[in-house]
Amino acid sequence: MNTRTVSYLKANANKLSLDSPLHITQNGKExxxxxxxxxxxxxxxxxxxxxxxxxxxxxxxxxxxxxxDEAFDV
Incomplete structure (x- = not known):
C-alpha cells in the first residue's frame, strides 16, 4: 500500500505516478x-x-x- 501525507500530495501533485492507489494521511489517519x-x-x-x-x-x-445462485447452481 502506497501511503503519503497531505503535504507530500500538495508538493508532488503534478508528478504523481498512480500505478496503484495512493493513500493520503493527515495527522496519522487516512x-x-x-x-x-x-x-x-x-x-x-x-x-x-x-x-x-x-x-x-x-x-x-x-x-x-x-x-x-439457484439459476447458476452456485
Missing part, C-alpha cells in the same frame, strides 16, 4: 485515496453492474422465481 481516472471509472461500472444484478435478483425473488 483521509483520502487518490487513483487514476480509468481505475475509478472501472470501479464505478463494476458497482453499477453489481447493483443491477442485486435489483434483478430481488425482482425475481419477489415474483416467486429462482435466485441467481
Amino acid at each position: 483521509i483520502y485515496v487518490v487513483q487514476d481516472a480509468e481505475t475509478f471509472r472501472e470501479q464505478q461500472e463494476t458497482i453499477a453492474l453489481l447493483k443491477l444484478i442485486n435489483l434483478s435478483e430481488r425482482s425475481l425473488n419477489q415474483q416467486g422465481e429462482i435466485g441467481l
